Amino acid sequence: MKDRSIFIVGSAGEGIQTVGDVVARALLRSGVSVFTSKEYESRIRGGNSSYRIRASGPNAPRHDADVILALNSTAAAHYQDTASSNCLVLGELSPGGEGIRVPFQALAKEQFSSLLYANSIAAGCLGAVLGISQELLADTLCERFSRLTEEVLRLNVDALALGYKHVLPSLDASSTIVLDSSSSAHSFISVHDAIALAAVAAGCRFMAAYPMSPATGIMTTFAKDPELGVFVEQAEDEIAAINMSLAASAAGARAMTATSGGGFALMTEGISLAGMTETPLVVVVAQRPGPATGLPTRTAQEDLNFAIHGGHGEFPRAVLAPSDPKDAIDAIYRAFDWAERFQTPVLVLSDQFLADSHFSVMDISIPQTPVPSGLADPSESGAYQRYALTEDGISPRLALGQSEHLVRIDSDEHTEEGHITEDLEFVRPAMVEKRLEKMRRLKREIPPPDDYRTDDAETVLISWGSSRGAVVEAVDRLRGMGQRVGSLHFTTVWPLPQLSLPAEVKYWTIEGNATGQFARLLQAEGDIQLVGKIERYDGMPIDAASILAELAGDHSEVDA
Amino acid sequence: MIPIEQYRTTAENQWCPGCPNFGIQTALKRALGSLNLAPHQVCLVSGIGQAAKTPHYIAAHVFNGLHGRAIPAAIGIQIANPDLKTIVTSGDGCIFGEGGNHLLHAFRRNPDITVIVHDNQIYALTKGQGSPTTRRGEKTRMQFDGVAIDPSQMLATAIVHDCTFVARGYAGDLEGLTELLKRAIEHRGFSLIDVIQPCITWGNHPVAWYKERATPIPTDHDPTHRDRAIALALEAPDSFPIGVLYEKPAREVFGETYRQKVGDGPIFKLPPLAPSIIQSRLKAMQIHPAPRVGA
Numbered sequence: 015m016k017d018r019s020i021f022i023v024g025s026a027g028e029g030i031q032t033v034g035d036v037v038a039r040a041l042l043r044s045g046v047s048v049f050t051s052k053e054y055e056s057r058i059r060g061g062n063s064s065y066r067i068r069a070s071g072p073n074a075p076r077h078d079a080d081v082i083l084a085l086n087s088t089a090a091a092h093y094q095d096t097a098s099s100n101c102l103v104l105g106e107l108s109p110g111g112e113g114i115r116v117p118f119q120a121l122a123k124e125q126f127s128s129l130l131y132a133n134s135i136a137a138g139c140l141g142a143v144l145g146i147s148q149e150l151l152a153d154t155l156c157e158r159f160s161r162l163t164e165e166v167l168r169l170n171v172d173a174l175a176l177g178y179k180h181v182l183p184s185l186d187a188s189s190t191i192v193l194d195s196s197s198s199a200h201s202f203i204s205v206h207d208a209i210a211l212a213a214v215a216a217g218c219r220f221m222a223a224y225p226m227s228p229a230t231g232i233m234t235t236f237a238k239d240p241e242l243g244v245f246v247e248q249a250e251d252e253i254a255a256i257n258m259s260l261a262a263s264a265a266g267a268r269a270m271t272a273t274s275g276g277g278f279a280l281m282t283e284g285i286s287l288a289g290m291t292e293t294p295l296v297v298v299v300a301q302r303p304g305p306a307t308g309l310p311t312r313t314a315q316e317d318l319n320f321a322i323h324g325g326h327g328e329f330p331r332a333v334l335a336p337s338d339p340k341d342a343i344d345a346i347y348r349a350f351d352w353a354e355r356f357q358t359p360v361l362v363l364s365d366q367f368l369a370d371s372h373f374s375v376m377d378i379s380i381p382q383t384p385v386p387s388g389l390a391d392p393s394e395s396g397a398y399q400r401y402a403l404t405e406d407g408i409s410p411r412l413a414l415g416q417s418e419h420l421v422r423i424d425s426d427e428h429t430e431e432g433h434i435t436e437d438l439e440f441v442r443p444a445m446v447e448k449r450l451e452k453m454r455r456l457k458r459e460i461p462p463p464d465d466y467r468t469d470d471a472e473t474v475l476i477s478w479g480s481s482r483g484a485v486v487e488a489v490d491r492l493r494g495m496g497q498r499v500g501s502l503h504f505t506t507v508w509p510l511p512q513l514s515l516p517a518e519v520k521y522w523t524i525e526g527n528a529t530g531q532f533a534r535l536l537q538a539e540g541d542i543q544l545v546g547k548i549e550r551y552d553g554m555p556i557d558a559a560s561i562l563a564e565l566a567g568d569h570s571e572v573d574a
Numbered sequence: 575m576i577p578i579e580q581y582r583t584t585a586e587n588q589w590c591p592g593c594p595n596f597g598i599q600t601a602l603k604r605a606l607g608s609l610n611l612a613p614h615q616v617c618l619v620s621g622i623g624q625a626a627k628t629p630h631y632i633a634a635h636v637f638n639g640l641h642g643r644a645i646p647a648a649i650g651i652q653i654a655n656p657d658l659k660t661i662v663t664s665g666d667g668c669i670f671g672e673g674g675n676h677l678l679h680a681f682r683r684n685p686d687i688t689v690i691v692h693d694n695q696i697y698a699l700t701k702g703q704g705s706p707t708t709r710r711g712e713k714t715r716m717q718f719d720g721v722a723i724d725p726s727q728m729l730a731t732a733i734v735h736d737c738t739f740v741a742r743g744y745a746g747d748l749e750g751l752t753e754l755l756k757r758a759i760e761h762r763g764f765s766l767i768d769v770i771q772p773c774i775t776w777g778n779h780p781v782a783w784y785k786e787r788a789t790p791i792p793t794d795h796d797p798t799h800r801d802r803a804i805a806l807a808l809e810a811p812d813s814f815p816i817g818v819l820y821e822k823p824a825r826e827v828f829g830e831t832y833r834q835k836v837g838d839g840p841i842f843k844l845p846p847l848a849p850s851i852i853q854s855r856l857k858a859m860q861i862h863p864a865p866r867v868g869a
């Protein structure tokens with residue numbers, strides 16, 4: 015495998031996204047699979063940021079670069095430590111830095127009398143290094159910028175050609191990169207794209223939300239594509255967002271909301287309300303490092319405990335944490351289905367890494383039919399009671415206004431009819447039992463974790479949510495070195511399924527927080543001995559290299 | 575005309591005997607009856623407080639949500655099912671205090687809902703703390719030396735924001751209140767009606783004090799005149815001009831644009847989205863290798 019990591023670095027607003035996008039798409043059109051991720055500061059202009067393309071490798075992050083294309087010399091200096099051995103650096107070089115110097119801005123000014131063409135020159139340079147044909151590159155650029163006038167497009171194609179030709183003479187056999195290619199089509203999709211589309215396919219018609227990175231993209235997808243038929247509203251705050259969405263759901267519209275940890279803090283009263291009123295609601299929590307405002311544009315898996323416990327009182331809920339676009343489609347369907355059938359909130363955890371990464375996936379599909387409605391048939395009800403006590407704890411649910419049967423939804427402890435009650439002897443215990451019975455039944459539906467190469471494994475790496483890609487890559491690399499390693503991955507993180515894990519295996523947990531939240535959960539919920547925990551909390555996604563380093567560190571300690 | 579007996583419920587009433595909440599409840603039942611709105615055509619929404627229990631005592635669909643959150647809940651319900659008449663009935667603490675931000679933004683949205691504020695100038699359920707409308711200087715079970723901050727002026731604020739229907743009612747005036755409620759409910763767009771309500775348990779003034787001050791708005795008042803409407807609103811808390819202060823027809827109602835696209839009726843009755851729409855979005859993300867692969 016010719017796994018190559020390409021960093022396009024620059025400052026915010028400079029165009030790394032444009033260059034990266036054109037090159038990534040051109041690679042895909044050359045049959046090369048790519049995985050892209052973004053790493054940037056919380057600002058609109060300036061600073062240092064990178065667009066990372068991993069070509070013909072796994073869908074997982076790499077924090078070292080085989081090629082660095084720098085749009086300015088400050089960024090070149092900032093990222094020089096990420097260079098792998100034999101890394102090719104090109105573009106604006108740092109003072110004293112080695113590589114192929116291409117003065118993008120000077121060339122753009124000289125040849126096109128405008129700095130605007132610097133990015134196309136840069137895309138041309140990078141394309142040449144990666145062995146993409148100039149024609150294909152130009153074609154991809156035109157497709158991507160089809161909205162520009164013909165004249166401007168032509169000039170951009172010229173700029174691209176200039177970059178391409180400029181760099182070719184400097185390349186020799188050792189600096190040209192040859193990538194594996196195939197003839198299969200890939201979908202180039204992010205987890206948040208998948209979440210939004212799957213939600214609509216599952217039947218979601220209502221979303222009120224308040225902008226907060228990294229969750230904002232989901233509401234934006236609905237807003238810019240009215241044909242999707244979702245009523246989307248930017249609420250005045252997250253409290254309004256969740257209350258609007260929940261009440262819309264109570265009135266029969268399948269609803270969701272999305273936020274990040276800080277917004278979820280405001281939403282917790284609504285999570286509890288969904289539990290008490292037994293209203294289906296799907297809430298996406300896109301994590302970023304906290305506490306408080308934390309690092310708005312970085313990634314973390316710090317809100318697991320919060321997602322599981324946020325909200326006062328005791329009520330059923332499920333928490334899903336997908337790891338890639340296919341997993342996300344599955345998780346969203348499951349989330350809406352559980353929300354409908356168990357009439358309770360279901361949370362979906364993602365994070366900045368998943369929101370801003372594009373995966374190359376083959377054969378991705380979204381079910382053609384929505385999640386079946388959990389609404390009852392009003393003609394089957396005699397005297398209707400919204401909270402009728404039943405054996406499984408699930409009362410036939412009618413929506414507000416669905417029929418002549420009056421539906422009473424109440425945040426107070428309530429009678430079967432939905433009226434306020436203080437009957438502590440019978441009604442209160444019965445309602446508590448009813449809600450918890452739903453939790454018991456939900457738990458029975460939790461699928462086992464996904465195992466990977468565990469058959470003869472002596473060591474098993476346990477992951478949840480976004481760290482799957484890195485863990486699977488680490489397993490493969492360790493296997494390549496002859497070690498018997500496998501992994502166990504959890505997409506459903508609450509409730510946990512009944513686990514029966516072989517005792518003689520060495521278990522490690524791998525997660526993006528400093529306190530081992532999932533490790534503790536596993537130990538609290540099941541009989542498991544961990545030999546170690548790998549935790550990353552610097553705001554960057556976990557990568558295979560750091561897992562390998564940590565494991566190696568441990569092994570040398572054991573050997574010593 | 576639906577007789578008011580049809581709005582009776584079996585819930586045990588938890589108000590103090592003689593509470594003016596009963597007057598508001600009766601006026602609302604009468605208004606619904608005379609508008610021929612049957613219980614299943616109405617959704618009553620509230621937060622938490624003594625006033626917020628009203629939905630339990632009137633036969634209708636009920637969403638009794640969280641303290642302060644009645645307005646966002648009502649907006650969600652109205653969008654999800656515009657066939658329902660969605661009416662909020664909650665306290666001054668709930669709507670002006672805990673939910674104040676939602677009210678401000680509801681003015682901007684102009685959703686087709688009615689908000690009835692049971693304005694007793696007190697937090698009654700929590701036993702007598704000052705509310706946003708308690709007069710400065712009045713002693714409460716919390717502000718022992720008297721409330722030290724000024725009351726809010728939400729009706730004036732509503733008018734400043736061009737809220738499309740702003741009225742003040744008096745809980746002791748059954749006839750007048752019924753008529754006001756009818757107009758508020760029939761109004762297309764957001765209608766806010768602040769109902770002055772003596773609190774017979776925690777209040778600082780006898781009912782007569784309120785009665786003296788709750789006088790009808792002069793008949794020559796033009797409710798489309800914004801400045802005069804604001805001036806009338808600002809007479810509170812020294813006096814409470816009763817009637818429609820401000821009315822502004824023909825503003826776009828929240829959700830109208832969406833309805834033009836998807837059609838009328840409850841969202842749960844809309845036909846499912848054509849699967850081809852999702853498939854086409856998915857397809858647009860697919861990248862096929864070009865026939866001529868690069869060098």
Ligand SMILES: Cc1ncc(C[n+]2csc(CCOP(=O)(O)OP(=O)(O)O)c2C)c(N)n1
Pocket residue numbers: 622623624625626641664665666667668669692694696697698699700705
């Ligand atoms: C989030 C939250 N904060 C506080 C309370 C306690 N609480 C219940 S009702 C209320 C005030 C009620 O005042 P108002 O809305 O004016 O209703 P009233 O009882 O006067 O009719 C408060 C503070 C609560 N239930 N929820």
Ligand SMILES: [Mg+2]
Pocket residue numbers: 623665666667692693694695696697698705
């Ligand atoms: Mg009050």
